[in-house]
Structure formats: structure tokens, C-alpha cells
Amino acid sequence: MKRVYFHRDSKREAEGTYDWLVDEVKELGEDLKNEDKESLEDEFADVLAWLASIANVLNIDLQKAALTKYNNRCPKCGQARCICSF
């Protein structure tokens, strides 16, 4: 993602890129009841792509961030099978 889009995303900066993420999240929400799995996969890919774009602009390693917080355990209850009450 960085190689394909960073030159554009860095001009747009994090806030401008964030607006695109919000649009894609809305599209995903509208598509959730869609029974066409390919179309749904497409929307998931878009949300992840824009999330990665913002992370790249901010020089954040998305995968590392996720693995640091969610390392096969729920960070709230500390369990490998979450027992939080939400």
C-alpha cells in the first residue's frame, strides 16, 4: 500500500485521508446485508486499504500496532477467550 499510494496520501495528510476512510466505512455498513460475498470482500479491502494509508502517512506500522495490543489475548480482560461484559 505504501508503494502504491504514499505519494498521494502524504500530500493529502492524515486528516484528508481519514475522510476517505469514513466514506469507505459507510459503504461497508450499507453493504453488510448484501449477499454478494465478492462485493462485501471488496468493501472490506477498501476499508483496510484506507486505514493502512492513514497509518502510512503517520509512519505507523499497522500490523505491529495490532499485534502489540491484541497479541492473541483481549487487552481488557487479558484472556485468550474474551470474558468482557460488552
Added chain:
Amino acid sequence: MKRVYFHRDSKREAEGTYDWLVDEVKELGEDLKNEDKESLEDEFADVLAWLASIANVLNIDLQKAALTKYNNRCPKCGQARCICSF
């Protein structure tokens, strides 16, 4: 993520889990100007975690979906270094 949260996410179903994603995306937006990188990484991790949770409920492989659409190329212009006008 599936092992830690699927038993909870599957009860909540995709739409209920989506509401949590929207909340986390809002928190990320509020945190974008935060200069504390650790806090920002935390928000990115949360958004990715909820996105993965919805994908799990729908039996969608998030990583595969992203690699299918964005395989080192922009799916719109087909270039390895995007030249789209957005």
C-alpha cells in the same frame, strides 16, 4: 482475533459489531492530532480489530480480500504507483 472474540462477535452479528467499528473510527479521527504515537497506535489497533471481527462474523478472510483487490497495484488505474486523479 477469531479465537479471542468470535464467541462474542457471532452473538452480536455483523450489524451490531459494525456499530463498534464506527465508534472506534470516530475515536481514531479525534486522536489524529494527538502527538502521542503510542495512543495513536492503540486506536489503529482497535479499528483493525473491529474490522477483523466483522469479517470473522461474515466468514470473510480480510487479508485475502485485501490482497485480491490491492495486489501491489491500484485497482482503479492498474498502476504500481497510483496515477488516479483523486
